Amino acid sequence: MSLVRVALPPLAQLTLESPVSVTWLDRQGQVTREGQSTLLQLGQGGKTPAIVFFLHPQDSLLASMDLPLLPAAKTVAAVQCAAQSLILGASEQMHIAHSPRDAQGRVHIAWLSRQWLSEFGQLLRLARLTLRGLYPAAYGLPVNAAGLYEDHLLVRHDLEHARVHPHFEEALSDLLLEAGSGLQWIGEAPPQGRLKPLPEAQRWTGPLPGWGLHGGVQQRRASQPxxxxxxxxxxxxxxxxxxxxxxxxxxxxxxxxxxxxxxxxxxxxxxxxxxxxxNPLQQARQQLTARQASAATDATQRFSSLVLQAGSGMPFMAGSVQSLVFEKGELQLSLLEDARRNTADKAWQTALTQAGIDVSATEAGWALRPAAESTASEADTHAGADDE
Incomplete structure (x- = not known):
């Protein structure tokens, strides 16, 4: 993907159709092509990467000041306060940006009208362009280079420090004094041949500083088409x-x-x-609980009744019962071996039958149950036999 850098005309005159100088760089920072275009054409050229914009020298207002070592928050306040003496007009209407404090204790600042930055952001939204950075014109130059652009002298001292001189002739003498530091000249023949020349194509290939004016441009992506x-x-x-x-x-x-x-x-x-x-679930649980309680009560009463009847109606049971089993409403008596099947005396069986207790012999002793259940059980047995 190529890198795109655009040199702007004065923001007060900028429209979607204003001609701008465009430079395309490869990943190594080498110029691949140059040309003229407009913001609208750039946005219509397919997928365009985020663009770096350089202000016109007329909008590139720069200054440097010495500041003591301060916390970041206090540095911002100190820069805002110091910039008020440099700005003509109301400082609250200006967006002020500054560089980090360098080793010499200097801070470099730039400022620009908030209204112009807002209008510039609107143009970018209309053109569907994405802003990567916005810098004063001199920061497009390579480090330790100078050049003439739009009747302004641009000088790039290091990564964070650059200057824009509106009066070329007055600043030229100072520039020539700095020629001994290896300053290079971009453009036509260097003044008096004392500066090393660089091709014009290198004008916008300089490294970007760590600060700029793009913080004042509000690109509201939600409002973009x-x-x-x-x-x-x-x-x-x-x-x-x-x-x-x-x-x-x-x-x-x-x-x-x-x-x-x-x-x-x-x-x-x-x-x-x-x-x-x-409430079907709750009512069903209540009815089941009630039925279980009722069944348990009936079983207890039936067991007690059968035991009492057996104790009173079976005289031979005293000391002869080996075990008692109550199951399915029936009381089963297991007798000791010598007391089993007392068949000689039937009077006690008759007495139990008259009391409503059905008695039947088993291998281990006797089984007792209410006569009504016995009759129902026999009826079911006979009905099954008839069906066969």
Whole structure:
């Protein structure tokens, strides 16, 4: 991907159709081509990388000042205060940028109208261009180089320090005094042949400083064409998602109502004694608990009744019972070997039968149960036999 650097005309005169000088560099910083274009044409040329812009010398207001070593926050305040004495007009209407404090204790500053920077940002948005940096004109030069541009003398001393002289003739003598430091000249023949020449193509190839005026340009990407469509797509996607969520919720609610109706019906079938079903799960649990408690009570009462009947109606049981088993409403008595099957005396069986207790012999002793259940069991047995 190539690097694009653009030299601007004065911002007060800049429009989308204003001609600008464009230089394309490769990754090694070498010039690949140069030309004239406009902001609008640059934005229409396909995918354009972020552009570095250099102000016109007329807009390149630079100064240097000595500052003591201060914390970053206090350095900003000191620069703002010192710049007020250099700015003609209201300083609050200017965007002020500054470099870090160098080894000599100097801080280099630049300032420009906030209104011009805002209008420049609007032009970039309209042209669909992305700003990478905005620097005074002299920072386009290589380090330790000078040159004449638009009747202004541009001088680049080091990475952070550069100067713009509006009066070329007056500044030329001072420049020639610095020629002994190896200063190079960009452009036509150097003055008096005392400066080393550099090709004109090197004018905008200098390294970028660590500071610039681009902080005052507000590129509101949300307002650029394309982002509006993205916002519309997001809104449509949100609407579709909301509609789908509502449909899903409605379907789940319908299924929930159907499931609730089925639960009510099943509980009503299982527990017909319930007058109304309000909470099927809770009411079913309550009915099961009640039935279990009732069944346990009935079983206890039946067991006690059978034991009492057996104790009073079976005189031979005293000291002869080996074990008792109560299961399925039936009391099974296991007798000792010498007391089993007392068949000689049937009077006690008759007495138990008259008391409503059915007695039947088993291999280990006797089985007792209420006569009504015995009759029902025999009826079921006979019915099965008839069916066969």
């Amino acid at each position: 394309g982002w509006g469509r993205a916002a519309v797509f997001c809104a449509v996607a949100l609407a579709v998602w909301s509609l789908g969520l509502n449909l899903y919720a409605a379907r789940e609610a319908a299924q929930g109502q159907q499931l609730k109706a089925q639960m009510n019906q099943r509980v009503k079938q299982a527990f017909p004694e319930l007058p109304v079903i309000l």
